[in-house]
Amino acid sequence: MRDNGLYMAEALEQARLAAIRGEVPVGAVVVWRGQVVARAHNRREETADATAHAELLAIQGACRRLGSWRLNEAILYVTLEPCPMCAGAMVQARLAELVYGARDPKAGAAGSLVNLVEDDRFNHRVKVTGGVREEECAAVLRDFFRARRGSVPEGCESG
């Protein structure tokens, strides 16, 4: 049986790398046929690019690695529930599955505010599992914002 916790540990490692670099700590990996084919963390500040979320970078990396925009058999692991942009990218990439850690009540688009990945009206649906290593995933974010005393997260990857 697939060990979701093990793959989420790799996403958590990416999130911790982000924190060290002063980025809101969200990490993601893409798994394809049991192999991690892409790893990424949020790089919005470093790149000054609004789209440089962990999930988007991981999807782009997996497309490069697999040579296709269709990631049909791929599973994306991410430490935080995706925002609408990233959830939409998962549908575009025809991702098989999304596994996330902490819920994002402020901007989550895999069930919290909206559910873009399981909406029958779109041309693809992604299977969702939430709450994997939830406490650790939430703690990485909480510690980051606590250390930045006074700064308040404003949604997905600090919005």
Place this chain on the structure above:
Amino acid sequence: MRDNGLYMAEALEQARLAAIRGEVPVGAVVVWRGQVVARAHNRREETADATAHAELLAIQGACRRLGSWRLNEAILYVTLEPCPMCAGAMVQARLAELVYGARDPKAGAAGSLVNLVEDDRFNHRVKVTGGVREEECAAVLRDFFRARRGSVPEGCESG
């Protein structure tokens, strides 16, 4: 007064470039203080990247050009109503305004299927104007799919 039709003509030019290259013809430009700071068309097939939609590439280009992930004063013109990924990216980039041409009843996320850009629950809202040069924008897509006889579009930028 701002001439939306003039900027949409530039987006249409991008869409036509996409068609020539065998890409589902959607084009976008980002305007900032009256200047076009980024132009892009859909490049999904060429790049084999699920995220290479016109709008996402235009937002990334504008971030590079302006050196910031915040595009507060920017207006994005696109020939087709954005999909959830692209609409979500507009919110992430704090875009001021979205102007689109043709509606996308199958995957549109600026009012057709969902409205992610004007949702009060998110931390930013984008002003929307639809239907600018609508017939021309729709015709570019229609002609493209007609020429590819038998192929059926399956949503945003062919889904």
